[in-house]
Amino acid sequence: MKFSFGKNSGAYQDQDLTFVTHQGKPYRAMDMLNLINGDQLSHPLSNLDFLWPTIAVLGSFLDKHGCTFDYINQFHFEKEQLRQKLLKNEYLLVAITTTIYVTDFPIKDIVEFVRTYNKKVLIIAGGPYIKNRITDSSPPKLDLEFNGMGVDLVVNSSEGQMALVNVINALKRGQSLDGIDNIIYRKELRERWGQPAEGSEAGAPGGSSAERFFVFNGTKVEDNPLEENPVRFELFGPGAVGRFVSLTTAKSCPYACAFCSFPVRAGKYKYLEVGLVEHQLDRLKALGVDTVTFLDDTFNVPKPRFREMLRMMIRNQYNFKWNSFYRSDQGDRETIALMAESGCEGVFLGMESGSDTMLEKMNKTSRRRHYAEAIPLLREHGIYSHANMIIGFPGETPETVQETLDFLQTYQPDTYKAQLWYAETNTPVMQKKDELRLKGFGFNWSHHTMDSNQAAGWIDHIVREVHASAFLPQEGFGIWSIFYLQRLGMPRRQVLDFLLAFGAEVRRKRMVPEVQEISSGSLKTLFELGRIGKVLGQHASVATL
Known part of the structure; x- marks a missing residue:
């Protein structure tokens, strides 16, 4: 690129x-x-031939908070495995991490692949690339940018593990996303809870702002202490580690x-x-x-x-x-x-x-x-x-x-x-x-x-x-x-x-x-x-x- x-x-x-x-x-x-x-x-041979650290951290955190997870370690090498998982239609949410990304091209590639094999699953993106874009840009520009990526939700935090857990729990319980700090989500998702998809700044929930495509929820510093959240490598087994x-x-x-x-x-x-x-x-x-x-x-x-x-x-x-x-x-x-x-x-x-x-x-x-x-x-x-x-x-x-x-x-x-x-x-x-x-x-x-x-x-x-x-x-x-x-x-x-x-x-x-x-x-x-x-x-x- x-x-x-x-x-x-x-x-x-x-x-x-x-x-x-x-x-x-x-x-x-x-x-x-x-x-x-x-x-x-x-x-x-691959420069990524190891369990990706973000997966280990996120998986351990999700398990600690009672959420189940599955993962693909290398998208380009494991497309068939991902295709099979998506066809089973057993997933509520697909999370895209962006640790090494410097453009949005890889995000778009993954979104296109996921949509090809599962049109119902929601897609959320987070991580350093996303956070940097949010820091460097404005809500109107980000609204268009995130819409172009094709994602449904975005995590707006330098950490974001708890925001992801809160999104998963809200989706599982059929609850609104309005009260969840540090997320940005498509207006269409508000229809699930009987709220209008269209709206203006004035019609957005408290602490949030609404643009053309996305609702920008309020932000709060998320701090997940290392000592309280150790990586549990045993969750993945020796074969995966x-x-x-x-x-x-x-x-x-x-x-x-x-x-x-x-x-x-x-x-x-x-x-x-x-x-x-x-x-x-x-x-x-x-x-x-x-x-x-x-x-x-x-x-x-x-x-x-x-x-x-x-x-x-x-x-x-x-x-x-x-x-x-x-x-x-x-x-x-x-x-x-x-x-x-x-x-x-x-x-x-x-x-x-x-x-x-x-x-x-x-x-x-x-x-x-x-x-x-x-x-x-x-x-x-x-x-x-x-x-x-x-x-x-x-x-x-x-x-x-x-x-x-x-x-x-x-x-x-x-x-x-x-x-x-x-x-x-x-x-x-x-x-x-x-x-x-x-x-x-x-x-x-x-x-x-x-x-x-x-x-x-x-x-x-x-x-x-x-x-x-x-x-x-x-x-x-x-x-x-x-x-x-x-x-x-x-x-x-x-x-x-x-x-x-x-x-x-x-x-x-x-x-x-x-x-x-x-x-x-x-x-x-x-x-x-x-x-x-x-x-x-x-x-x-x-x-x-």
């Missing part, structure tokens, strides 16, 4: 950096691995980076005490999980809690590997040694820039020296490191980009990504919009020191110049895939060498755009590096997802 923005756009570049072309067809890194290993796979689990031990983020809206959406930073985390990890150990991804944006904050957690994991001798985000300004040699001893195999460094000038403008507390100290220590202890960079944030200049490039070439994290700054409306930097002469949004913008086309050009420059670190094409692959492939029998060094070869072909394609087709030599190299030796023996348990 990003290709619709045009070949000169940052959105196009972001997509173009993720694939190579073979026999006229685009292949992302995981697609290529499926092609290479197709003769020995019982189930396609598989070997890979994602776990959250904190809500929100204690920092206020100028480019990020997450703390604004998520509210006050809160985290679980170590004893409660230990209880969750004990249950995962009993289920036979061997890879845990901690989803917290700041897993090693606060530092004393993190060290206590590491010592707890060492004491319990858990038999799984784990990975997480890592803030380098909150770590040191002792902490990294404890991480390695406790089973840490990789970290995501949200570095954002190799320039202290830019880190200060971004309101980051970390500085270049923190990452310069951390990456060699991580390598010394056998911990994989990924450095993520943002190019083009207001204040960026050719000189600051060069500092980022110099950093990558000097300290050589295992993988990196240089991505175009995304101008998001609900972020702290937008408060200085006039001062920075900032215009546009998303991947199409300009400000007082750079525009998005110039920034895209600098990203191409970085990709051309960085050779020791592999470019990580996060769409269709991602950091989690590094660990996933290791569990399937592909050594880390082989994974990285494959990505280096894949990135070299992407780099060539960007430099010589008139020759898109991969050469026979490059294809041979990818086939040699991409063969997974143990996949037949290792993949059976994953295939049960």
Whole structure:
């Protein structure tokens, strides 16, 4: 869908950096691995080959509140299963989560599929994409947008689990939706309770407003404490949980980076005490999980809690590997040694820039020296490191980009990504919009020191110049895939060498755009590096997802 923005756009570049072309067809890194290993796979390799965290959280919450649920983990791979479920006509409501969506195209695809096989079931959408749209727009525009999506109800909350429960209970009891906070619903649904479908602002229920198609109910902060709502993985069984689990031990983020809206959406930073985390990890150990991804944006904050957690994991001798985000300004040699001893195999460094000038403008507390100290220590202890960079944030200049490039070439994290700054409306930097002469949004913008086309050009420059670190094409692959492939029998060094070869072909394609087709030599190299030796023996348990 990003290709619709045009070949000169940052959105196009972001997509173009993720694939190579073979026999006229685009292949992302995981697609290529499926092609290479197709003769020995019982189930396609996938960047989503695990129980989706949102499903685990929602399912546990619904069960706690007496609601039954069913789920589809990967829509594109499980359409037949969904079709069969819809034809049985046993469902009151279909919920669409939007955790990784950046457009409404996937929502429309799912709605169209559901309507094809079940025209009676109601469809509700919620999650980050929906909440961001509500924050960034107005009721009249949202009214048209949600109608275009084809959904019946929308959850208007950064959490929303309780709103979903309240909707389910009201529908089961034949009660009105008017009194339920944090939802938006079609006017036609009011006819169920003898209320007029048509109306005006004045005719809407108390605390609500009515537009052309939808009723916008009142809002109230929903807070579902982590300690009161643990994920109950046993509800899904070992076959569904598989070997890979994602776990959250904190809500929100204690920092206020100028480019990020997450703390604004998520509210006050809160985290679980170590004893409660230990209880969750004990249950995962009993289920036979061997890879845990901690989803917290700041897993090693606060530092004393993190060290206590590491010592707890060492004491319990858990038999799984784990990975997480890592803030380098909150770590040191002792902490990294404890991480390695406790089973840490990789970290995501949200570095954002190799320039202290830019880190200060971004309101980051970390500085270049923190990452310069951390990456060699991580390598010394056998911990994989990924450095993520943002190019083009207001204040960026050719000189600051060069500092980022110099950093990558000097300290050589295992993988990196240089991505175009995304101008998001609900972020702290937008408060200085006039001062920075900032215009546009998303991947199409300009400000007082750079525009998005110039920034895209600098990203191409970085990709051309960085050779020791592999470019990580996060769409269709991602950091989690590094660990996933290791569990399937592909050594880390082989994974990285494959990505280096894949990135070299992407780099060539960007430099010589008139020759898109991969050469026979490059294809041979990818086939040699991409063969997974143990996949037949290792993949059976994953295939049960």
